């Protein structure tokens with residue numbers, strides 16, 4: 001009797017499981033349409049994997065970034081972004097949300113990892129970027145900066161795209177310097193000196209050409225071989241010393257990984273403008289206290305610069321204004337004095353750049369389909 005009951009009971013359980021398995025795809029559809037979490041619970045009961053109905057973020061390759069980002073689009077977008085950034089503390093907000101980034105030092109590999117984020121109302125996007133600074137990669141024949149940007153829809157929080165950050169970082173940094181040059185260099189400037197010959201040097205050469213008709217570009221870097229190669233490739237003048245490059249230059253871009261000052265104040269014209277890009281960690285330095293104290297100092301992000309910029313930390317100077325405040329007309333542009341734009345890098349620049357790339361890639365994709 002007992003064994004008959006066991007057989008009947010077992011049979012019922014078997015039939016119930018069999019029925020549930022057959023019904024599961026239909027139930028899954030119903031639950032998925034009506035309530036996602038119920039469907040997940042059902043998914044735990046029956047061995048069926050839920051199909052994703054929403055598309056995954058699109059993956060944008062380095063080549064696609066290069067193809068789809070131009071300084072013509074980027075420079076005005078970065079200008080607007082930096083203006084918004086400097087409205088972040090205004091009553092009523094509206095300028096967006098920009099937390100200070102974190103920096104993690106990986107001592108044993110001489111690397112630094114920066115985690116940055118922003119909500120940019122221009123384009124209604126949220127961006128998160130991880131960018132790794134490994135200066136010893138030069139000896140490995142690798143880029144010194146690797147990173148990834150994730151672009152999210154600010155209305156829903158959905159991730160729209162994942163893209164390479166190397167090229168965007170170079171271009172948006174140079175675009176920010178171009179904006180600073182627009183406001184802080186003397187009108188009609190003609191001579192550009194670039195110190196360093198890496199990614200930022202190349203990007204600055206291209207971006208600054210959009211701001212005026214440049215008569216002469218001079219380059220200097222530590223390795224005379226690399227200096228010659230850069231000069232040949234871009235048809236500019238190679239200098240044997242930094243002094244030769246800087247003396248008499250209207251605009252200077254310091255784009256090195258140096259830990260000691262690369263120029264002296266006595267070399268500078270009374271109205272020279274310097275885009276100081278490199279010393280974005282407290283232990284690095286491109287400009288000495290003498291230069292910093294002689295100049296009117298502007299930043300992209302003043303609290304960040306006081307914390308992270310070796311040039312500001314070492315010289316203990318007081319920052320005059322953020323470039324965004326000059327853009328917004330709340331602080332003066334002192335064009336006739338020596339000016340320094342101390343660039344650290346802010347995520348709003350990545351947000352506007354990533355949005356430009358995403359929009360262009362999406363349009364092209366739609367045209368193909």
Ligand SMILES: NC(=O)C1=CN([C@@H]2O[C@H](COP(=O)(O)OP(=O)(O)OC[C@H]3O[C@@H](n4cnc5c(N)ncnc54)[C@H](O)[C@@H]3O)[C@@H](O)[C@H]2O)C=CC1
Nearest residue numbers: 144173196197198199200222255256257258278343344345
């Ligand atoms: N402000 C910002 O938003 C950003 C700043 N950076 C910083 O800008 C600097 C340049 O970046 P990349 O061009 O991408 O690097 P890179 O590695 O491509 O080029 C660095 C250049 O600096 C030169 N250099 C290194 N040590 C030097 C020294 N002691 N004296 C003179 N020249 C020296 C190298 O020869 C090379 O030409 C780095 O410090 C980087 O971390 C990078 C990205 C964004």
Ligand SMILES: O=C(O)C1=NCCCC1
Nearest residue numbers: 131133169280344345346
């Ligand atoms: O992307 C940025 O911003 C960076 N800032 C400091 C150095 C690494 C890149």
